[in-house]
Amino acid sequence: MTTARVDLVALWTSAAWRAEAEDWIRDQLGAAGIVVTGAIEQPRVRPWSTQLVVPTDRGRYWFKENNPAMAFEAALVARLSDLIPGRVLDPVAVAADRGWLLVPDGGRTVRETGGADEASFTRILTEYAELQRQLAGHGAELVGTGLPALEPERTADHVAGQVAELAALPAGHPLHARADLLARAAGYRPVLVAAADRLAETPIPSSLQHNDLHQNNAFAAEPGHPLQFFDFGDAVWGHPFCVLHVTLVVLAQEWSCDEWSVTGADPRLDRLVDAYLECWSDLAPLAELRRLVEPALVIGRLHRYNSWHRLLPYLPKDMLESHVGYLSSLLCGSVSSTR
Known part of the structure; x- marks a missing residue:
């Protein structure tokens, strides 16, 4: 770097x-x-x-x-x-x-039409799932455009390489990885490996993970027409369920509720997750798909970090300094309300 x-x-x-x-x-x-x-x-x-x-x-x-x-x-x-x-x-x-x-011009976004309600997000997630189903099998040609590929089984090693790059930054750099971060990242590696192993147990095909899916990145549709999605600069090719990470964080902020958790969540978030998973229910029972959400969110946080890591040479120092806590939380698994 x-x-x-x-x-x-x-x-x-x-x-x-x-x-x-x-x-x-x-x-x-x-x-x-x-x-x-x-x-x-x-x-x-x-x-x-x-x-x-x-x-x-x-x-x-x-x-x-x-x-x-x-x-x-x-x-x-x-x-x-x-x-x-x-x-x-x-x-x-x-x-x-x-x-x-x-x-x-794509017209008004879903947000600009007032779409921050459950119905609007259900539509965003289910229509994006349909898109993912259509694109599964096209990985080689999409990755051929330069789209990063970050499959679950590669995540732990990929993150280790990124942490090594942070450790090699000058000591005065805002994101220089000191001993405490290195230790936290090393301690988090088994969590990443376990998440990848869990996702591998159920054969869901890889697809396009938007990595910033919310109401600002979908154009509202005319009656009878599907939503159109845009702003794919953060996208990766990987496990499709990782797309839920940013959407659920955004919704927790929009609705002033706790972020989704396997141990209990706002019922609206549970319904949205189930609506998304239903689009994949021909591949596995819904109960089995639900068990994939938590490991997918673990990997999804690292997808989000990947976008920031690739940006490091282009970000001003004050922006780097303001995001130190957030970026380290993505790397090491802490919960953060900033997407």
Whole structure:
């Protein structure tokens, strides 16, 4: 891991980058017979991505560039649009080598339509499960886009490698792994191994784990149409049930309730988990599927950490410092209310 920070915010706010991006956008839209009708705006710049909004004679279009660790999203979305038509926005253009993605506006998100209730999240989870079922068996081609693969049986060794990288960071780095973290991570390894072993006992096919599935990352659908999902920059290929981690954390925050636990949870969370699992109940009895949720959440926390770890060269020091506790909790299994 490089310790020199790459300032992508400075790059993405530079005149040279902006001119190059806008020229590409105009060329791609023009080739599709679409006319830009006004000034292109940049509503969001973050260390992990930036977006441009483009007014045209056919409505708004969105351009996105991710940081290099998540640049695969552009090629992934292009492949998904072929494999699961109508479930993601169809790109107008992709520059896979740059991580550039140009798509039409998807309308309002589920959150923007007021969807934070049980029915809305039931729909998000069950429709995403349908998508996962469709994509199972397409791992090689999706991983071929650059999508990280993080199967349960690889997790313990993968995390050990990441902890070693943290230990190799300079002593003054906010995430330098000191002896206490190394000891906690070593103590947590048997938990990861046990979770992977438990998941392996029931043959559920690997699929696309969105890794940030909630109401802000699904477009509301017109009657008779399915939801469309977006923002796949955190995604991994792995056990599908790991997708529940972020959704359940978000719901605990939205509903001001405790996070889901096998020893007892808000009944609404239990119903949502069961609704998701029902989509897999042709593969195993529901009671058996329920026993997979806890180990899937253990692995899912490490999927979430993986996204942050890949971002480390691009995050400013103050952001790293503010996330030290959260990131160490993901690595070592502590419960945290921050997703």
